Amino acid sequence: GAGVSQSPSNKVTEKGKDVELRCDPISGHTALYWYRQSLGQGLEFLIYFQGNSAPDKSGLPSDRFSAERTGGSVSTLTIQRTQQEDSAVYLCASSLVAGGRNTGELFFGEGSRLTVL
Amino acid sequence: GEDVEQSLFLSVREGDSSVINCTYTDSSSTYLYWYKQEPGAGLQLLTYIFSNMDMKQDQRLTVLLNKKDKHLSLRIADTQTGDSAIYFCAELGGTGRRALTFGSGTRLQVQP
Numbered sequence: 001g002a003g004v005s006q007s008p009s010n011k012v013t014e015k016g017k018d019v020e021l022r023c024d025p026i027s028g029h030t031a032l033y034w035y036r037q038s039l040g041q042g043l044e045f046l047i048y049f050q051g052n053s054a055p056d057k058s059g060l061p062s063d064r065f066s067a068e069r070t071g072g073s074v075s076t077l078t079i080q081r082t083q084q085e086d087s088a089v090y091l092c093a094s095s096l097v098a099g100g101r102n103t104g105e106l107f108f109g110e111g112s113r114l115t116v117l
Numbered sequence: 118g119e120d121v122e123q124s125l126f127l128s129v130r131e132g133d134s135s136v137i138n139c140t141y142t143d144s145s146s147t148y149l150y151w152y153k154q155e156p157g158a159g160l161q162l163l164t165y166i167f168s169n170m171d172m173k174q175d176q177r178l179t180v181l182l183n184k185k186d187k188h189l190s191l192r193i194a195d196t197q198t199g200d201s202a203i204y205f206c207a208e209l210g211g212t213g214r215r216a217l218t219f220g221s222g223t224r225l226q227v228q229p
Contacts, residue, residue, distance in 0.1 A: 004159070041221060042219050042222055043160075043205065043207075045218065045219075056216060105150075105162055106152075106160070106162065106217060108152075108159035109159050111159060
């Protein structure tokens with residue numbers, strides 16, 4: 001597709017359930033990022049992929065959060081045993097790495113809004 | 118770790134200039150960015166500046182960088198109602214994490 005695509009756009013779940021959020025980056029973009037945007041907060045970095053590997057997982061808030069990327073394309077963010085504090089908009093972004101150096105121009109999806117009841 | 122701070126809210130009248138400020142802590146920052154988020158939409162890159170520059174102008178947008186004070190600003194000339202949005206400052210560090218660190222965003226409200 002032309003842009004970064006995320007699904008679902010909205011997800012309401014009950015506390016304790018697992019959720020999966022999907023991101024389809026721009027074709028050819030090798031870097032993929034997950035951020036979380038909570039009400040009144042900035043963007044909180046979660047994890048970054050270069051290809052299929054994740055050099056930086058330092059932002060994942062707990063071991064309930066995991067992410068994978070397969071085929072250097074689609075990524076899935078999984079939250080196990082969701083808690084109310086997980087409610088947020090989860091934003092995915094991708095970027096084209098030029099010459100092995102990431103100039104940081106990120107292209108964002110519209111986000112997946114997660115509500116945990 | 119890296120930190121980026123912005124004021125939360127700015128209100129201006131249509132036609133006036135808007136200045137949104139940002140401070141950051143990472144002295145090894147290589148690039149600094151301004152992103153815009155309109156209601157219900159993802160973030161879009163507005164402009165960016167390399168750390169060895171002190172000014173960049175792009176139509177109505179002027180970015181000023183004071184590297185000594187680690188201060189970045191975005192000036193929007195002749196602000197229009199369509200400029201109402203949240204503006205995020207972000208920085209890319211020169212070492213370690215290869216992902217942008219964002220500020221909390223400044224909500225710009227343009228009064229007609």
